[in-house]
Amino acid sequence: MVSRARERGRAGEVAAAVADPELPMLTLADLGILREVTETGDGRVVVTITPTYSGCPAMDAIRADLSAALRAAGYADVEIRTALTPPWTTDWIGEAGRRKLAAAGISPPGPAAPRAPGPVPVALGPVRRRPACPNCGSGETGEISRFGATACRSLWRCQACHEPFEHVKEI
């Protein structure tokens, strides 16, 4: 994963700054889907990305945005590759990304639950961790729906300020 600016070449800087189409307050670097950017000379760049969800419909838009940004920066030959493993996790959203989500009124994800040995347990009870309201900070929040406008978001309501809000689901 490209994480620090000094490790990036110029193409890496351009790719890292491309905005996510669904959460445009985040860059692709903030979202943690940018795995590798390699300049091979002669204006050629190979970018490797990891999908957030198997069916994320934004992937084609992300590919096109990356190609357009790199072409605009003077790279004539841009190849976008997919890395499926290890699978993306919300733990790859860095501190900067979490701050930007919160500033936009979207509750950032908590740490993804580590996988215990044995079969994946069924969760029949209420959700274990309630996110704090991004508007007033209250911990008195309730889940309205596990599924929101995009695969990565759930819908919540604050019982203190009564505002609804979105939460990026831990995965």
Place this chain on the structure above:
Amino acid sequence: MSDTPAVHPDAAPGNAYEALNEADDPRWAFGTGFTDPLAGVDTSLPPGVDGADLAAYCLMLGDDALIMSHRLQEWCTHAPELEEEVALANIALDLLGQARLLLARAGTADGTGRDEDALAFLRDPGEFRNVRLAEAPNGDFGHAMARLLVFATWRLALLDRLTASRDPVLAAVAAKGVKELAYHRDYAAGWVVRLGDGTAYSRERVYEGLSAVWPLVPELFAADPVESRLADAGVAADPAALRAEFDAVLDQVLAAATLTRPPVPSEGPALGRGGAHTEALTVLLEELQSVARAHPGARW
């Protein structure tokens, strides 16, 4: 003519809509030509793995996801609440994504180079390898939740084992799918409990749904010869080995829902895996494939 907007004459497309489609840029207009979901992924066959068998197996798993996704998509504009509509569409989208990856893997494994569209849209019903559970027509919401619980519980157990597959592409698709199926199963389980432990009528509906789905359960654990060969080769999971986990999860959910298992045969043949389907799949595919069949190779 001095008032003419400054458009370079050589670059000017025929009309404003075409201008959005310049250079096939998917940022401005949706259409055909999705990017291969395995672009840049190493799809070479692991040593000793039979490409035809691996392709057939990926079609089985991909068709399960594609056909189940279609049944869930049919709930769009029919779900009882907006939240459930969104939930069902989200789950359908995850399964469609899994189907795309698995069909693309099938096309690379058998050497035919068929892409996901060719496999989804241009095969006849007898060439589909999905289990019959996926193709059964939709009933009411109780039926939908019973079927989704059974499907997600079985598929989660299956993909969890495939994370150790000797085919690295299959293992990677499975590792992603496990995370998604875990919340699909939680969603369906939550509704089965709510309906089963709800009113007399909600209980009756979900039990009736479970009873309709239950005869399709034994097929999930019957091995097709392709599955047996690939399980021996460390590529596939033996379906029979999933039964204990499936039973334990169903027992836990049904107990919380105060429901009991419908009476059933415990074993049955692998029908769908061999291409033996019901009329329901033919009708489903007529709709799913209609545009691609009517306009072969169309682009828009």
